[in-house]
Amino acid sequence: MNDDKFVEVKNLKKVYDNGHEAIKDVSFSVKKGDLVCLLGPSGCGKTTILNMLAGLLNPTSGDILFDGKSVVNVAPKDRQIGYVFQNYALYPHMTVLQNVMFPLTVGKQKMPKDKAKAIAEKYMETTQIMELADQKPGNLSGGQQQRVAIARALVQEPKILLMDEPLSNLDARLRLKIREEIRTLVKKVGITTLFVTHDQEEALSIGDKIILFNNGVIQQDDLGQNFYLEPNNYFVANFVGNPVIDNFKVTVHGDKITGSDFEINVNDLDKSRFKRDLTDGEYTLSVRPENILPAETGHVSAKVDDVELIGRERILKFTHDGVQARSLVNLETPIKAGDGINLKMRLDRVFLFDKEGERVY
Ligand SMILES: Nc1ncnc2c1ncn2[C@@H]1O[C@H](COP(=O)(O)OP(=O)(O)O)[C@@H](O)[C@H]1O
Numbered sequence: 001m002n003d004d005k006f007v008e009v010k011n012l013k014k015v016y017d018n019g020h021e022a023i024k025d026v027s028f029s030v031k032k033g034d035l036v037c038l039l040g041p042s043g044c045g046k047t048t049i050l051n052m053l054a055g056l057l058n059p060t061s062g063d064i065l066f067d068g069k070s071v072v073n074v075a076p077k078d079r080q081i082g083y084v085f086q087n088y089a090l091y092p093h094m095t096v097l098q099n100v101m102f103p104l105t106v107g108k109q110k111m112p113k114d115k116a117k118a119i120a121e122k123y124m125e126t127t128q129i130m131e132l133a134d135q136k137p138g139n140l141s142g143g144q145q146q147r148v149a150i151a152r153a154l155v156q157e158p159k160i161l162l163m164d165e166p167l168s169n170l171d172a173r174l175r176l177k178i179r180e181e182i183r184t185l186v187k188k189v190g191i192t193t194l195f196v197t198h199d200q201e202e203a204l205s206i207g208d209k210i211i212l213f214n215n216g217v218i219q220q221d222d223l224g225q226n227f228y229l230e231p232n233n234y235f236v237a238n239f240v241g242n243p244v245i246d247n248f249k250v251t252v253h254g255d256k257i258t259g260s261d262f263e264i265n266v267n268d269l270d271k272s273r274f275k276r277d278l279t280d281g282e283y284t285l286s287v288r289p290e291n292i293l294p295a296e297t298g299h300v301s302a303k304v305d306d307v308e309l310i311g312r313e314r315i316l317k318f319t320h321d322g323v324q325a326r327s328l329v330n331l332e333t334p335i336k337a338g339d340g341i342n343l344k345m346r347l348d349r350v351f352l353f354d355k356e357g358e359r360v361y
């Protein structure tokens with residue numbers, strides 16, 4: 001027993017029959033009781049991983065352990081997993097109560113109707129769908145169907161809950177509300193949960209930690225804030241953040257970092273943040289919009305193309321070296337479209353990525 005590695009995935013690989021390598025040597029672990037988000041763009045392999053955890057798909061190689069025991073040869077129904085599918089997969093001809101009871105009325109777990117009903121009602125209570133008991137799924141809103149799917153996934157009291165983009169069919173406002181509800185619910189039940197999403201804000205808001213994938217490879221496995229502050233590479237820096245990060249092409253020669261119209265001395269950077277020695281060559285210098293701000297004298301001069309209001313802040317959009325970039329300022333900043341500005345970067349917060357996208361600073 002090792003609660004830090006309640007779920008452990010070791011060197012997992014999946015090559016589909018058509019030769020497509022969807023998962024390439026992936027390893028991670030999930031702590032007991034944690035809600036971990038598997039994040040990444042469409043097609044990066046998130047569903048493939050969930051399906052291998054659930055036993056619906058066999059790994060090509062590698063191992064999956066639950067509570068220290070390998071499950072790769074264990075049948076799906078014996079893995080003690082609850083699965084909420086992306087489209088909910090409710091039975092349309094059954095009522096809500098019948099849907100939720102269903103897993104308890106079939107197979108090895110089959111139990112008397114009244115006992116199944118009592119357990120189903122307990123989870124319908126938790127997910128607040130008691131008053132929908134006699135409705136058919138077709139009459140329910142997306143958010144209600146979602147809760148039915150969660151209740152049905154929980155009735156067998158699984159050890160692990162898998163959720164595949166459970167909010168993607170809901171409208172934006174409901175998504176915010178239900179993601180909070182899901183976190184509250186799984187914490188209350190105390191179940192270890194893997195939650196798949198392609199939405200970085202969703203992952204940051206509910207995940208105890210986040211595992212970000214691209215092309216079947218883990219890019220970063222970390223606490224949410226580290227995706228902002230310490231991204232592993234160019235992909236991570238650009239995938240996480242709203243507004244998105246600014247990227248400037250630069251050339252390093254000796255102790256000079258030269259952009260299209262600015263120059264930074266390497267000695268002005270924070271020495272402790274270098275991952276390795278900076279060698280001459282082409283790099284991308286990236287900075288989050290909150291770390292490049294209007295100043296008397298700055299690194300970059302630009303004309304504001306447009307100003308966008310987001311809640312309590314404004315995004316100043318400008319074009320630099322032919323590329324769109326952004327500065328995030330507070331609401332009171334009296335800058336408008338057409339204004340010329342100087343922008344200063346916080347040099348202790350910029351990143352340098354080499355041609356392969358690896359972070360150097
Ligand atoms: N049955 C399959 N046969 C071949 N390729 C597949 C199959 N299922 C998924 N893929 C491919 O594997 C990759 C990962 O798919 P998937 O796990 O569904 O990604 P995600 O859930 O992150 O969107 C994609 O490129 C997808 O097209």
Ligand SMILES: [Mg+2]
Pocket residue numbers: 046047048164
């Ligand atoms: Mg998917």
